[in-house]
Amino acid sequence: MEVLPAVFIGTVIILGARILAHLLKFRGYFEALDVPKVRMWTFNQHKMVFQYFDIECMLQFGRIWGKYEGITPHLFLAEPKLIKEVLVKKFDSFVDRQYFPMEEKHRSLVDARSESWRVMRRILTPTFTSGKLKTMFTPMQRVADEFIVAVEQRLKTGPVVDMKPLYQALSLDTIANCAFGVNTNSFTQPNNVLFRKCRDVFSDLRIKNVLESTILFLGSYFPKVLEWIDLFGLENFDYLWRTTRDIALTREGSRGDFIDKLIELKEDLDKGKCPLNEDQIFAQGIGFFQAGFETSSNTMTTMMYTFAKNPYVQNTVFEEIKEVLRDSKNGIDYDAIGKMTYLDATIKENLRMYPPVTRIDRLCLQDCRLDDATRQKLLIKKGTVVQIPIYAIHHNPDFFPEPYVFRPERFLSAEDISVADMTFQAFGSGPRTCIGMRFAMAEMKIALAKFILKFKVVDCPETKLDFLPGDPFFLAYSSLCVKLETR
Numbered sequence: 001m002e003v004l005p006a007v008f009i010g011t012v013i014i015l016g017a018r019i020l021a022h023l024l025k026f027r028g029y030f031e032a033l034d035v036p037k038v039r040m041w042t043f044n045q046h047k048m049v050f051q052y053f054d055i056e057c058m059l060q061f062g063r064i065w066g067k068y069e070g071i072t073p074h075l076f077l078a079e080p081k082l083i084k085e086v087l088v089k090k091f092d093s094f095v096d097r098q099y100f101p102m103e104e105k106h107r108s109l110v111d112a113r114s115e116s117w118r119v120m121r122r123i124l125t126p127t128f129t130s131g132k133l134k135t136m137f138t139p140m141q142r143v144a145d146e147f148i149v150a151v152e153q154r155l156k157t158g159p160v161v162d163m164k165p166l167y168q169a170l171s172l173d174t175i176a177n178c179a180f181g182v183n184t185n186s187f188t189q190p191n192n193v194l195f196r197k198c199r200d201v202f203s204d205l206r207i208k209n210v211l212e213s214t215i216l217f218l219g220s221y222f223p224k225v226l227e228w229i230d231l232f233g234l235e236n237f238d239y240l241w242r243t244t245r246d247i248a249l250t251r252e253g254s255r256g257d258f259i260d261k262l263i264e265l266k267e268d269l270d271k272g273k274c275p276l277n278e279d280q281i282f283a284q285g286i287g288f289f290q291a292g293f294e295t296s297s298n299t300m301t302t303m304m305y306t307f308a309k310n311p312y313v314q315n316t317v318f319e320e321i322k323e324v325l326r327d328s329k330n331g332i333d334y335d336a337i338g339k340m341t342y343l344d345a346t347i348k349e350n351l352r353m354y355p356p357v358t359r360i361d362r363l364c365l366q367d368c369r370l371d372d373a374t375r376q377k378l379l380i381k382k383g384t385v386v387q388i389p390i391y392a393i394h395h396n397p398d399f400f401p402e403p404y405v406f407r408p409e410r411f412l413s414a415e416d417i418s419v420a421d422m423t424f425q426a427f428g429s430g431p432r433t434c435i436g437m438r439f440a441m442a443e444m445k446i447a448l449a450k451f452i453l454k455f456k457v458v459d460c461p462e463t464k465l466d467f468l469p470g471d472p473f474f475l476a477y478s479s480l481c482v483k484l485e486t487r
């Protein structure tokens with residue numbers, strides 16, 4: 001045999017064997033774990049409302065089930081003890097989120113992996129201490145006041161208002177003012193580029209048609225291939241990276257905020273003392289815009305649906321705010337929102353019913369056994385994606401009796417009904433939990449308190465909350481209309 005054909009045939013055989021080994025790597029995995037497996041073709045992901053699908057699986061299979069995404073096994077856990085094992089107790093084996101095809105340059109805290117994540121998290125955690133949060137109250141209040149003016153303006157065109165764009169503007173302006181020290185004026189300039197890019201980051205993540213479904217399905221067998229196709233509008237990430245860098249490099253004076261932290265890191269880097277590189281430093285801005293924008297605005301918007309459909313809850317919130325403000329010298333300040341316990345419980349119940357992040361996940365980095373009372377021990381193999389279906393867990397009657405009834409009392413400690421450990425996952429849990437939780441709660445309380453003092457939310461024929469299909473990560477809907485009456 002001649003040398004060249006022999007080399008060619010040898011290469012084909014070796015490549016073929018490697019591809020086969022890649023494809024068969026996890027074959028029989030769920031059977032070995034004795035975990036029920038969901039069988040489905042995924043060419044139609046653009047038609048699936050993922051959170052409803054998770055509920056169907058939970059009703060059919062119980063608290064644990066598996067599904068292949070291409071060759072990767074995804075293990076769904078709706079069992080609180082197992083969730084605690086993954087998110088908290090055995091976190092060292094589950095530090096990363098699932099692999100998302102993107103440039104290293106754009107990996108912020110949200111997408112960072114292993115050691116890089118640990119470094120970033122340690123550096124960014126002090127951004128949200130109580131002291132720092134208190135200094136953010138003034139800009140939060142100012143943006144909330146601008147929001148009220150914008151709603152009043154909007155009411156001049158009619159009593160029925162789509163609240164989604166207004167809360168998106170509020171959310172962006174709050175994060176831009178508090179963390180980045182810039183005025184984005186999204187109420188008066190709703191077409192500013194930053195506002196558009198932040199909205200696009202989320203709409204582009206949705207799977208919109210059969211072509212995208214098919215590319216994703218095929219890409220799930222060879223995930224690296226997806227890096228070459230910009231399916232998720234990743235150029236938006238680049239815009240946010242450049243914006244963060246420009247804000248940081250043109251800043252004059254210091255404000256003690258997030259941007260100052262990035263400037264400090266850049267100066268350390270120039271002196272050769274920073275554990276992050278320049279790409280990673282400015283990528284943090286992507287994470288803050290990305291994670292802080294949609295989540296809070298999504299929650300405040302669904303709160304409008306809640307208020308419209310539950311007048312008793314709305315009225316109790318209104319009475320509590322009036323009561324607290326009677327004794328507050330400085331209006332809606334840090335102490336005042338601390339006293340608004342019913343509002344706090346209402347936001348948490350709203351996050352239970354309508355969690356903006358409907359699933360979270362962790363990638364298993366090394367073979368690991370989870371303690372499971374019912375099945376000796378569960379051996380999770382390296383490479384498995386563990387999915388926590390938050391929306392389904394929040395609607396499981398075992399954890400939340402009458403899950404479709406809106407009852408803030410579940411989150412009031414005075415009540416008997418207490419929320420069981422690890423069942424409320426709106427902000428995730430463990431070392432990789434939401435870093436902006438306290439910021440978000442403060443922002444939402446201030447804005448909602450100011451809003452409800454001024455306006456009454458009324459149900460009307462246009463008040464509908466219809467979830468869009470094709471979004472595996474977020475609670476997607478296109479609009480949310482309510483009727484508003486000035487109090």
Ligand code: HEM
Pocket residue numbers: 109110111121175287288291292293295296299351356357360361425426427428429430431432433434435436437439440
């Ligand atoms: C209602 C508002 C919010 C909700 C429901 C929410 C929810 C979440 C969830 C579920 C996660 C994943 C946690 C996990 O995997 O265990 C997360 C992560 C994160 N959130 Fe939030 N979030 C909100 C607001 C914010 C805000 C306002 C910011 C920024 C100011 C923010 C920044 C982040 C970041 C940077 C991460 C990644 C943390 C890490 O990987 O270490 N979030 N959030």
